[in-house]
Amino acid sequence: MEVLKIATAGSVDDGKSTLIGRLLYDTKSLTSDKLEAIERSSKQKGYDYLDFSLATDGLVAEREQGITIDVAHIYFSTATKSYIIADTPGHVEYTRNMVTGASTSQVAIVLIDARHGVIEQTYRHFFINNLLRIKDVIVTINKMDLVDFSEEKYNQIKADFQNLVTKSDYEDQQITFIPVSALKGDNVVEKSNKMDWYKGQTLLEHLEKIDTADIYNRGRTRFPVQYVIRPKTEEYHDYRGYAGKVYGGDINVGDEVMVLPSETKTKVKEIYFYDKKYQSAARRSSVTLTLENDVNVSRGDMIVKVGELPKIEKKLTATISWMDAKELVPGAKYTLQHGVNKVLAKVSAINNKINPDYSGIETGVSSLKMNDIASVSFQLNKPIFFDAFKEHRTNGAFILIDSQSNNTAGVGFIE
Amino acid sequence: MTDKIQINALENEAIYIFREVAAQFEKPVLLFSGGKDSITLVRLAQKAFHPAKIPFPLMHIDTGHNFPETIEFRDRLVEELGLELIIRNVQDSIDQGKVKEESGRYSSRNMLQTTTLLDAIEEFKFDACIGGARRDEEKARAKERIFSVRDDFGQWDERNQRPELFDMLNGQIDFGQNVRVFPISNWTELDVWTYIERENLEIPSIYFSHPRETFVRDGLIWSASEFVYKDEEEEVEERIVRFRTVGDMSCTAAVASYATTISEVVAEIRDSSISERGARIDDKRSEAAMEERKQQGYF
Structure with a gap:
């Protein structure tokens, strides 16, 4: 079964929870005990509609305050796909949660309240979807029932949003507009009979059509070695398997490869997935490789195809989304985790802060606070093997770990 | 040799996680209950490390109130796959006076497992405990990380969790x-x-x-067993049932079912209108039952 991960972001009142609830309800993914619980809670609160947010807000603090604090994961499936929604809060103080939710997603839903149109928050959501190179963005213009299902209103919002798109540098991004009423169920799963002027697909129809195998542009093959398998049994006495996940493109038996950082050349001898051998491994598969020559390979090393070298450098500049309460300052040291490889990194300069609403940059910034986004330069103690994030969504990202608290303090997208 | 690998995204993700555990931690352990989720974990671990053996032991926190069928199965699986199994008993924690047996209508040893688990973690100095919990099971679990850090008291600080970006896992x-x-x-x-x-x-x-000999309480089908409290007036009757989730006998309800094969079970789940945890008596205690248990160190 195919899996599609979707990021949603929104505020309390733009109807995001209702939209998710509608998707669950109309795909018959809400079981009767969950539905009963929602009915019970809605009634208790005196609502005359079903408050689907109760199905998604999992923590006590969230239910008390009526807001989504963290990333919640919601699951539903159809006959063809399994869907995972990473639902995050939309306020500026939750930028880090939005970045986190978007990082594990392949598709984003941006919600717009038809009464209010494109607002500051819409800018931020779209900015984050651009920053994280989310290829398929679905703009759902919600609450169409409250604007009399007006085509004019829809067209105006669409034009405003397209104006925003011109500020983006991500040309391959596909943007789809869908007018919906999550509360009444129009164009979410079922086609609306009140908006004959809209000839496009419903939200679910659009999701169903997305090819999960091809949601990202292909990149060069990168195989970071996660773990070395040495069974040391009679049968596999000399076996040395390099376990890892294939990123970017395929890898095949016989491919001429280079191991980094040693720059030793060899060939792929075998590809194992569990107890079977294969001729080829596609990207995203977790396999085990054996190599023709007896080379020294350990965790954190990277196997690449000859002629497709990544950058191998001790200096880099990245767009950082800061996530820690402790501020980032020049001179500070962190553990930089790039995929499965760890090095030490020192902040050499904060170049500028980027306003996540396309209003430009701020220079002369002395520190980064939680939820800030900025261009930062680093000096590393050892070179890492990377690509620019825009060219390689996996090999261009890293996290920064605070060595005192061990917290994941930020994420970087290499420029 | 087959040409292409059939990609199952969830399986590949799980294998990746297992390898990260083996690489990032010194003393991992796989918590094994004999239920379907932990059986799935064992297969995924085999796939992650083949042709080497799974590089960590299994551990069962035994409440003593398990279904005998599960225990039999557990021992056979461990034997067949040549795995190492550690067993720690809730009964011992009770005998040592560390926890008190619950009494009354809804008494269960489910909560007591936490103490036994935390003691075992300390005894063996385990730094990573692999479990089969899933985010779709319960709303507090929907917020859980893949690597979820617990403090020295085994507690979950749900308001202060590490963000998990892309597939990078921070196990520091x-x-x-x-x-x-x-x-x-x-x-x-x-x-x-x-x-x-x-x-x-x-x-x-x-x-x-x-x-199975069962009785009905609060609309759920309970097993009639020496471990399950039952009122005089609750009438025992033989019913045709199966279990969707396998925990302690005192906290797992049965469902009426005629499914005798895996494909019949799959078909039944596809059509089911009740969630899996709907048959977990431990979750019915309150809306925040799971969150509270997790804060204390439960899975």
């Missing part, structure tokens, strides 16, 4: 802390069942339809 901890790892976080109940069907995995017989 201080001495004394441990991480709970959930490789099948993103699987649904149906995903687990279809995987068991595809992999042709053996599971305990109580997952299939069988006649």
Whole structure:
């Protein structure tokens, strides 16, 4: 079964929870005990509609305050796909949660309240979807029932949003507009009979059509070695398997490869997935490789195809989304985790802060606070093997770990 | 040699997580209950490390109130696969006076497992405990990380969790802390069942339809057993049932079912209108029952 991960972001009142609830309800993914619980809670609160947010807000603090604090994961499936929604809060103080939710997603839903149109928050959501190179963005213009299902209103919002798109540098991004009423169920799963002027697909129809195998542009093959398998049994006495996940493109038996950082050349001898051998491994598969020559390979090393070298450098500049309460300052040291490889990194300069609403940059910034986004330069103690994030969504990202608290303090997208 | 690998995104994600555990931690352990989720974990671990053996032991926190079919199954699986199994008993924690047996209508040893688990973690100095919890099971679990850090007291600080970006897992901890790892976080109940069907995995017989002495309370079907409290007026009757989830006898309700094969079970789950945890008596205690238990160190 195919899996599609979707990021949603929104505020309390733009109807995001209702939209998710509608998707669950109309795909018959809400079981009767969950539905009963929602009915019970809605009634208790005196609502005359079903408050689907109760199905998604999992923590006590969230239910008390009526807001989504963290990333919640919601699951539903159809006959063809399994869907995972990473639902995050939309306020500026939750930028880090939005970045986190978007990082594990392949598709984003941006919600717009038809009464209010494109607002500051819409800018931020779209900015984050651009920053994280989310290829398929679905703009759902919600609450169409409250604007009399007006085509004019829809067209105006669409034009405003397209104006925003011109500020983006991500040309391959596909943007789809869908007018919906999550509360009444129009164009979410079922086609609306009140908006004959809209000839496009419903939200679910659009999701169903997305090819999960091809949601990202292909990149060069990168195989970071996660773990070395040495069974040391009679049968596999000399076996040395390099376990890892294939990123970017395929890898095949016989491919001429280079191991980094040693720059030793060899060939792929075998590809194992569990107890079977294969001729080829596609990207995203977790396999085990054996190599023709007896080379020294350990965790954190990277196997690449000859002629497709990544950058191998001790200096880099990245767009950082800061996530820690402790501020980032020049001179500070962190553990930089790039995929499965760890090095030490020192902040050499904060170049500028980027306003996540396309209003430009701020220079002369002395520190980064939680939820800030900025261009930062680093000096590393050892070179890492990377690509620019825009060219390689996996090999261009890293996290920064605070060595005192061990917290994941930020994420970087290499420029 | 086959040409192309059939990609199952969830399976590949889980294998990746298992390898991260083996690489990042010194003393991992796989928590094994003999239920379908932990059976799935064992297969995924085999796939992650083949042709080497699974590089960590299994551990069962035994409440003493398990279904005998599950225990039989557990021992056979461990024997067949040549795995190392550690067993720690809730009864011992009770005998040592560390926890008190609950009494009354809804008494269960489910809560008591936490103490036994935390003691075992300390005894063996485990730094990573792999479990089969899934985010779709329960709303507090929907917020759980794949690597979930617990402090020296085993507690979950749900308001202050590490963000998990892309597939990078940060397993850095201080001495004394441990991480709970959930490789099948993103699987649904149906995903687990279809995987068991595809992999042709053996599971305990109580997952299939069988006649059983039961009684009905609060609309749920309870097993009549010496471990389950029962009022005089609650009438025992033989019913045709199966279990959708396998925990302690005192906290797992049965469902009426005629499904005798995996494919019948899969078909039944597909059509089911009740969630899996709907048959967990431990979750019915309050809306925040799971969150509270997790804060104390429960899975």
